[in-house]
Amino acid sequence: MSESLINAEIPGDMSAWWMPFTANRQFKGAPRLLVGAKDMHYSSHDGRRILDGTAGLWCSNAGHCREPIVRAIQSQAAEMDFAPAFQMGHPKAFELASRVAALAPGDLDHVFFSNSGSEAVDTALKIALAYHRVRGEAARTRLIGRERGYHGVGFGGISVGGIGPNRRTFGPLLPGVDHLPHTHDPAKNAFSRGMPQHGAEHADALERIVALHDPSTIAAVIVEPVAGSTGVLVPPVGYLERLRAICDKYGILLIFDEVITGFGRLGAPYAANHFGVVPDMITVAKGLTSGTVPMGATIARKHVYDAFMQGPEHMIELFHGYTYSAHPLACAAGLATLDVYRDERLFENAKALSPAWEEAVHGLRGARHVVDLRNLGIVAGVELTPRDGAPGRRAFDVFVRCYEQGLLTRVTGDIIALSPPLMLKQEHIDEMFGILRRALDSVD
Numbered sequence: 001m002s003e004s005l006i007n008a009e010i011p012g013d014m015s016a017w018w019m020p021f022t023a024n025r026q027f028k029g030a031p032r033l034l035v036g037a038k039d040m041h042y043s044s045h046d047g048r049r050i051l052d053g054t055a056g057l058w059c060s061n062a063g064h065c066r067e068p069i070v071r072a073i074q075s076q077a078a079e080m081d082f083a084p085a086f087q088m089g090h091p092k093a094f095e096l097a098s099r100v101a102a103l104a105p106g107d108l109d110h111v112f113f114s115n116s117g118s119e120a121v122d123t124a125l126k127i128a129l130a131y132h133r134v135r136g137e138a139a140r141t142r143l144i145g146r147e148r149g150y151h152g153v154g155f156g157g158i159s160v161g162g163i164g165p166n167r168r169t170f171g172p173l174l175p176g177v178d179h180l181p182h183t184h185d186p187a188k189n190a191f192s193r194g195m196p197q198h199g200a201e202h203a204d205a206l207e208r209i210v211a212l213h214d215p216s217t218i219a220a221v222i223v224e225p226v227a228g229s230t231g232v233l234v235p236p237v238g239y240l241e242r243l244r245a246i247c248d249k250y251g252i253l254l255i256f257d258e259v260i261t262g263f264g265r266l267g268a269p270y271a272a273n274h275f276g277v278v279p280d281m282i283t284v285a286k287g288l289t290s291g292t293v294p295m296g297a298t299i300a301r302k303h304v305y306d307a308f309m310q311g312p313e314h315m316i317e318l319f320h321g322y323t324y325s326a327h328p329l330a331c332a333a334g335l336a337t338l339d340v341y342r343d344e345r346l347f348e349n350a351k352a353l354s355p356a357w358e359e360a361v362h363g364l365r366g367a368r369h370v371v372d373l374r375n376l377g378i379v380a381g382v383e384l385t386p387r388d389g390a391p392g393r394r395a396f397d398v399f400v401r402c403y404e405q406g407l408l409t410r411v412t413g414d415i416i417a418l419s420p421p422l423m424l425k426q427e428h429i430d431e432m433f434g435i436l437r438r439a440l441d442s443v444d
Helices: 024-029 067-079 091-102 117-134 155-160 200-213 239-250 271-275 302-308 328-343 346-362 393-404 426-442
Strands: 034-038 041-044 049-052 108-114 142-146 177-180 218-223 253-257 281-284 296-301 370-376 379-384 410-412 415-418
Touching (some): 067 328, 091 296, 108 117, 117 142, 177 200, 200 218, 200 239, 239 253, 296 302, 328 346, 346 426, 379 393, 393 410, 393 426, 415 426
Parallel strands (some): 142 218
Antiparallel strands (some): 034 041, 281 296, 410 415
16 A cells, blocks of 8 residues: 555545535534555555555455556556446346356345345345336335335335435435344343354234235345344344245245345354245345445345246336446456455355354453344444434444544444455454453443
8 A cells, every 4th residue: 555545635625525424513523534555454644554444445345456456457447448238238237147156045046136235135026026017016016125125225225125214314215114123132142152042033023014015016126135234133033934935835926135144244254044044036246246346236046037038029028227227347346345255265264263253252241331232244233222312322432432543333223233355363353352351441
């Protein structure tokens, strides 16, 4: 990293950028600027190394500025910067789709590319509605999400999402949406190691929703296998299997939102592989390119794709897509990222380190302010007692203190989340949890 990057100046005027999911006034009064990155670390504007405890934003699974990925992007930009995806194609798009599908379980064989997790989710919801229509079941228009679910920020995603602040500002959203209860039950499952033992019966709420609305009106159920943005909620033993069985019973499509869990976070290509449950569609993004070039994808089972392949061959089967679907730079980045995952066995590394990660997570039991700990694969949620009258403030102060001590964490409400790059080593785990414990001890 060049010296000019390591010692960058704070911009004189930061007013123009309306920052996303950020307390803009607080940030611009005390900026936290990242100016460089390599492997497991960022560099701050004041010359400090920051251990990346969140893989950027759950996305840099292969680590930062990895040479094979950088070279692939540079080479592609020089060879062909853009190619239209409407009625045209380029070789890397087909190659990447094949490799993404090959990692999935069952007959999840067809890949529709987009530019983000939000777009991947909206794509899946639109495919679900269209699927039933082309099969002659146009009354199936209802979509079922889950409380505390996060499915991006498109109107479809926030409609099926279940995080209050993400929804309340934007009016009534999509009609005909209902929500399953979340699975978090600290009275029975606090400090669970891996999957909680209690709570599979929460899936039975889908039976009540079906009875209320009539199964012939329900198109799809969408859940995160592990709910990430709400603070790492791990599914109870048997829960996902029961959801799958109920969906099968009533002809409802099941969608797994794997924008966070995809590409090794649980030590497998997708959470569907890890849990042994095959949904009808999987949405991915983030780790698909290790965050280097924006890209999302919706992976569909054969019967979903085949339902559209009817009528005259010259007619468009699905009137949906994006200007940047299968962008050449994104495809090049995705192929190189999959190579890094394979060649460096990063999914296997995540699986091998999961027990050590779990021990480190639960080593915080009894630490100051900690009321619950949750983990699965290489992801963790550390829940803190909120301050009276100031929910979220204590966790935010821990987030800032960690940053000052050289660790980037993620904060949501009063929960600290960790999900580092998969090139993780034991020394990184030790450093990460040492800093976090000191930060917990240092805040009121």
